[in-house]
Amino acid sequence: MTGAAEQALGPAPAAGEADRYWLERAVELSRSCPPSDTAFSVGAVVVAEDGRVLGEGHSRRDDPHDHAEEVALRGIDPDEPGLAGATMYSSLEPCSSRSSRPRSCSALILTTPIPRVVLAWREPALFVDCDGAERLAADGRTVVERPDLAEPVREVNAHLLG
Numbered sequence: 001m002t003g004a005a006e007q008a009l010g011p012a013p014a015a016g017e018a019d020r021y022w023l024e025r026a027v028e029l030s031r032s033c034p035p036s037d038t039a040f041s042v043g044a045v046v047v048a049e050d051g052r053v054l055g056e057g058h059s060r061r062d063d064p065h066d067h068a069e070e071v072a073l074r075g076i077d078p079d080e081p082g083l084a085g086a087t088m089y090s091s092l093e094p095c096s097s098r099s100s101r102p103r104s105c106s107a108l109i110l111t112t113p114i115p116r117v118v119l120a121w122r123e124p125a126l127f128v129d130c131d132g133a134e135r136l137a138a139d140g141r142t143v144v145e146r147p148d149l150a151e152p153v154r155e156v157n158a159h160l161l162g
Helices: 017-030 068-074 081-085 105-110 132-138 147-156
Strands: 043-047 053-058 087-092 116-121 142-145
Touching (some): 017 043, 017 068, 017 087, 017 116, 017 147, 043 068, 068 087, 068 105, 087 147, 105 132, 116 132, 116 147
Parallel strands (some): 116 142
Antiparallel strands (some): 043 053, 043 087
């Protein structure tokens, strides 16, 4: 990854205020999503142990079928040593199935050594019955849910929720 995101620094990932900081960044990214009646607006940030942003993205950033986690991972060299201790922050639970691409976001995360995933809101069963958090945890990844930060994610997606 190159550019400003690679140089961005923030708090080292950790429970508490650092997780809040990075999830708020993910929510901020989700606000950049082109609107869709068939998909959630999501933001994601991959942060190394030292607080470096390795990648970030939002749904539909480069293509109408892009998911946020997919975009965030796309710009990271798979051999990036920082991935082994990184945290994936996603405003919404990483998907467990999708029709537009061969691999779900939870499956993409599982192809990396990222050991920790933090999300603000579990995906409601509007389009699919998502179990991304369970799939990640079953593979030994630490999954942290921050429902105290779910309200801004619901606001970004209010057009889908009626």
